Amino acid sequence: MTSLTRYGRLLGVQLRASLATSMQYRVDFVIEGAMSIWWLGWNLVPLLILYDQRDDVAGWNFPSALLVIAWFTVLRGLMEGAINPSLIGVVEKIRTGEFDYLLLKPADAQFLVSTTRFEPWNLVDIAGGIGLAVAAFVMLGSAPAPGDVLLGLILLFAAAMVLYSLWILIVSASFWVVRLDNLAYLFSAVFDAARWPIQVFRGVWRILFTLVIPLALMTTYPAMAMLGRLEARTALAALGGALVFAAISRFLWRAAIKSYTSASS
Amino acid sequence: MIRVDDLVKTFRVHRRPAGLGAALRSIFHRKYEIVRAVDGVSFRIERGERVGFLGPNGAGKTTTLKVLSGLLHPTSGAAEVDGFEPRRREPAFLKGITLVMGQKNQLLWDLPAAETYALNRALFDVPRDEYRETLAELSALLDLENLSTKPTRQLSLGERMKCELAAALLHRPKTLFLDEPTIGLDVSMQVAIREFIRSYNQRYEATVLLTSHYMQDVTALCPRIIVIDKGHLIYDGDLRALVRKVHPNKLVSFTMTGAIGPAELERLGDVVSSEGGRIVLRVPQDRLRDLVSHALANLPVVDLSVEDPPVEDIMRELFRPGSAPEAASRAEAEAS
Amino acid sequence: MAGQLRATLRATPTLLRVGVAETLAYRVEFVIWMLTTTLPLIMLGLWTSVAAQKPFANFGQREFVAYYVGALIVRNLTGSWVVWQLGDEIRRGMLSFRLLRPVHPFITYAATHISSVPMRGLVALPFAVILLFSTAGDLLITDPVLIGVLVVALLGAWLLTFFMLVMIGSVGLFVDKASAVFEVYLGIFAVLSGYLIPLALLPEWAQSIARWAPFRYMLAFPVELAIGFYHDRTDVLRDLGLQWLWVTAVIGAALAVWRAGIRRYEAFGS
Numbered sequence: 001m002t003s004l005t006r007y008g009r010l011l012g013v014q015l016r017a018s019l020a021t022s023m024q025y026r027v028d029f030v031i032e033g034a035m036s037i038w039w040l041g042w043n044l045v046p047l048l049i050l051y052d053q054r055d056d057v058a059g060w061n062f063p064s065a066l067l068v069i070a071w072f073t074v075l076r077g078l079m080e081g082a083i084n085p086s087l088i089g090v091v092e093k094i095r096t097g098e099f100d101y102l103l104l105k106p107a108d109a110q111f112l113v114s115t116t117r118f119e120p121w122n123l124v125d126i127a128g129g130i131g132l133a134v135a136a137f138v139m140l141g142s143a144p145a146p147g148d149v150l151l152g153l154i155l156l157f158a159a160a161m162v163l164y165s166l167w168i169l170i171v172s173a174s175f176w177v178v179r180l181d182n183l184a185y186l187f188s189a190v191f192d193a194a195r196w197p198i199q200v201f202r203g204v205w206r207i208l209f210t211l212v213i214p215l216a217l218m219t220t221y222p223a224m225a226m227l228g229r230l231e232a233r234t235a236l237a238a239l240g241g242a243l244v245f246a247a248i249s250r251f252l253w254r255a256a257i258k259s260y261t262s263a264s265s
Numbered sequence: 266m267i268r269v270d271d272l273v274k275t276f277r278v279h280r281r282p283a284g285l286g287a288a289l290r291s292i293f294h295r296k297y298e299i300v301r302a303v304d305g306v307s308f309r310i311e312r313g314e315r316v317g318f319l320g321p322n323g324a325g326k327t328t329t330l331k332v333l334s335g336l337l338h339p340t341s342g343a344a345e346v347d348g349f350e351p352r353r354r355e356p357a358f359l360k361g362i363t364l365v366m367g368q369k370n371q372l373l374w375d376l377p378a379a380e381t382y383a384l385n386r387a388l389f390d391v392p393r394d395e396y397r398e399t400l401a402e403l404s405a406l407l408d409l410e411n412l413s414t415k416p417t418r419q420l421s422l423g424e425r426m427k428c429e430l431a432a433a434l435l436h437r438p439k440t441l442f443l444d445e446p447t448i449g450l451d452v453s454m455q456v457a458i459r460e461f462i463r464s465y466n467q468r469y470e471a472t473v474l475l476t477s478h479y480m481q482d483v484t485a486l487c488p489r490i491i492v493i494d495k496g497h498l499i500y501d502g503d504l505r506a507l508v509r510k511v512h513p514n515k516l517v518s519f520t521m522t523g524a525i526g527p528a529e530l531e532r533l534g535d536v537v538s539s540e541g542g543r544i545v546l547r548v549p550q551d552r553l554r555d556l557v558s559h560a561l562a563n564l565p566v567v568d569l570s571v572e573d574p575p576v577e578d579i580m581r582e583l584f585r586p587g588s589a590p591e592a593a594s595r596a597e598a599e600a601s
Numbered sequence: 602m603a604g605q606l607r608a609t610l611r612a613t614p615t616l617l618r619v620g621v622a623e624t625l626a627y628r629v630e631f632v633i634w635m636l637t638t639t640l641p642l643i644m645l646g647l648w649t650s651v652a653a654q655k656p657f658a659n660f661g662q663r664e665f666v667a668y669y670v671g672a673l674i675v676r677n678l679t680g681s682w683v684v685w686q687l688g689d690e691i692r693r694g695m696l697s698f699r700l701l702r703p704v705h706p707f708i709t710y711a712a713t714h715i716s717s718v719p720m721r722g723l724v725a726l727p728f729a730v731i732l733l734f735s736t737a738g739d740l741l742i743t744d745p746v747l748i749g750v751l752v753v754a755l756l757g758a759w760l761l762t763f764f765m766l767v768m769i770g771s772v773g774l775f776v777d778k779a780s781a782v783f784e785v786y787l788g789i790f791a792v793l794s795g796y797l798i799p800l801a802l803l804p805e806w807a808q809s810i811a812r813w814a815p816f817r818y819m820l821a822f823p824v825e826l827a828i829g830f831y832h833d834r835t836d837v838l839r840d841l842g843l844q845w846l847w848v849t850a851v852i853g854a855a856l857a858v859w860r861a862g863i864r865r866y867e868a869f870g871s
Contacts, residue, residue: 027778031778032781035781035784045792045797045798193643193646196647205646
């Protein structure tokens with residue numbers, strides 16, 4: 001059996017286990033879905049207030065800004081449904097020493113760590129985000145070109161890869177500094193800035209959110225791609241950057257495992 | 266075959282004394298201490314042996330197990346398991362071993378154990394028929410019944426431990442590392458698990474390395490023991506031999522129909538207890554025969570038993586700093 | 602009752618000291634937690650850019666800076682993680698230990714969280730204060746009477762926030778999903794307290810709701826007071842009165858919810 005099929009099968013098993021666990025708590029499922037919708041609405045408040053008075057902010061009108069928020073919602077759904085649950089659990093496992101069991105399995109530790117847990121109710125977020133995107137294009141009065149859509153999806157994939165790599169970096173750091181679960185909250189908090197088109201930020205803020213924490217990449221670029229405003233060159237650079245980032249995080253993960261000392265006893 | 270040569274493992278530990286001043290200072294400067302958890306340990310274990318690791322808390326037992334299972338890499342020295350270097354954690358190596366840690370679960374908490382079994386089967390690439398066969402055997406040996414279909418969080422501690430063992434052995438490893446597997450369990454469950462380990466060892470010729478706080482685990486299961494204290498190996502060999510060496514006394518119990526006077530009692534020897542008609546004496550090995558024949562001939566004895574003192578006593582004596590046995594065994598270890 | 606009070610007083614210095622030690626034990630985590638309250642900074646970035654050319658509804662860049670930095674300071678000083686702490690202890694059955702102490706749990710929780718305020722002040726204040734003075738110094742109040750009122754207002758904000766959170770955490774004694782209640786609360790809080798957006802920017806109908814709800818008095822009231830939005834002394838006193846009315850109401854409600862919850866907890870065990 002090739003490595004790929006094997007890992008594909010393992011992913012299937014993990015997904016099934018996560019689904020079964022979520023089904024155990026059916027009430028939670030509904031509540032969390034409702035919460036997703038709640039936050040979706042809440043996200044729109046600043047946008048509505050802003051565009052109540054202005055028609056255009058830094059070259060973005062209301063429907064196009066809505067598109068950025070749509071991508072933000074989809075990405076956040078991906079993050080909180082597929083990326084966060086596993087990785088937050090890992091920090092806890094490192095603390096209790098149960099992480100050792102993962103190292104004893106004959107499969108790549110990073111893979112195991114990343115697929116322990118999925119939370120399916122975040123599909124509501126993803127669906128909501130897509131709904132907002134559709135609404136934005138309805139408001140614009142024209143559908144996006146297929147090529148633009150494809151580019152947008154590729155960039156979305158790159159964004160997800162960057163988010164995931166950031167998380168792997170955080171978890172790698174937690175091998176050295178034991179209680180880092182609050183970093184998750186910090187990360188989510190900073191990620192909040194990604195709901196705005198990057199051009200809206202000026203000066204030091206824009207530098208911060210483009211280079212230091214590549215939020216611009218995650219939401220603005222896919223939106224610009226779909227609106228046909230993104231140059232192919234920028235898109236390729238973004239994709240390349242995402243791949244490099246993923247490689248760096250993988251390298252640091254392996255370094256972290258090497259120096260890992262489990263909690264005593 | 267397990268081979269350990271001059272193994273050393275050290276850790277850096279942060280020490281902070283109590284007090285607000287110290288707390289504030291620790292923001293800027295942390296004091297670290299080097300702890301030598303394992304300090305030059307060597308031994309060899311052959312295939313199919315059952316070996317018990319004994320030692321006080323913090324002696325280095327768990328650390329040694331972790332080095333042997335590849336979770337920690339040695340600071341210096343060598344460790345080898347079945348020809349593999351554990352630290353490399355090669356898949357073939359991992360498929361041949363298992364580590365069970367008493368207080369820590371690998372079972373998925375919200376789901377039945379069966380889901381964890383399925384996961385492990387996928388992870389260890391166990392062929393379907395072999396999986397079914399092993400599961401059936403394990404279920405029989407461990408008396409699992411329908412435990413595996415209840416969510417793990419609903420199981421009692423003992424039931425959970427049984428399922429943990431099943432999950433850990435699904436891939437039929439040839440080497441078992443068991444770190445306090447019976448901790449927190451009631452007596453009947455401890456016995457059941459001991460029995461299971463012995464059966465597994467005999468059926469699959471698996472090597473078993475066991476650490477435990479409970480002497481009964483070790484005395485019942487392990488013909489050979491390795492004693493570790495403060496990172497040093499201070500004894501490696503037969504348990505009986507150790508008992509005899511450290512405490513060359515036996516415990517002799519008489520049950521008598523009549524009472525005997527205090528003078529008579531004193532003449533018998535070192536009295537441990539005397540209640541009702543039952544007297545327990547501590548008797549040196551060489552005096553044993555004389556005492557027993559004297560008692561049987563002259564005293565109204567209806568029942569007699571001769572035992573080794575509880576192993577706990579041996580251990581306590583062995584580890585008590587400054588005691589003669591402790592000094593002797595330390596000297597012996599350093600000489601070898 | 603007197604015995605409990607005495608025990609409380611005697612225990613307080615130790616409780617505070619241990620609280621500080623706990624906070625210091627995790628340096629990095631602590632700094633991170635402080636930085637978590639970053640929403641005002643992001644909003645600041647957004648609104649200062651928007652108001653760069655032209656003020657937005659009477660808010661120029663300086664006003665936005667003053668407001669959001671003020672909000673950041675107040676949020677840092679008054680926020681606490683007691684909801685998580687309570688939830689954790691309830692779930693793991695550790696609440697039982699707290700109940701066995703001769704001091705009311707509210708006091709022990711409060712001690713832990715109050716003792717983190719100096720630390721948070723130390724870390725957050727310098728950078729925030731520098732920013733405030735460098736860009737909008739002349740907006741800050743200088744009247745000593747108003748500053749005294751501000752101190753009282755901050756204390757009120759702390760109490761209001763803390764007991765609101767304790768009450769929400771106590772819901773965990775009844776239901777499994779207190780976190781959902783907390784999320785709903787956070788959403789409402791973010792808007793009605795002025796944390797997300799200055800209340801003056803909200804539509805009229807929302808502003809009237811905000812005026813009567815308790816959330817405003819957890820954040821917007823002290824912030825607006827500090828940056829000179831109040832021009833009339835009577836308004837200040839009126840709002841201060843409203844704040845402390847809410848403080849007593851929320852403390853009362855929290856105690857009631859707690860008591861009912863504990864009765865249920867004791868019936869069902871940990």
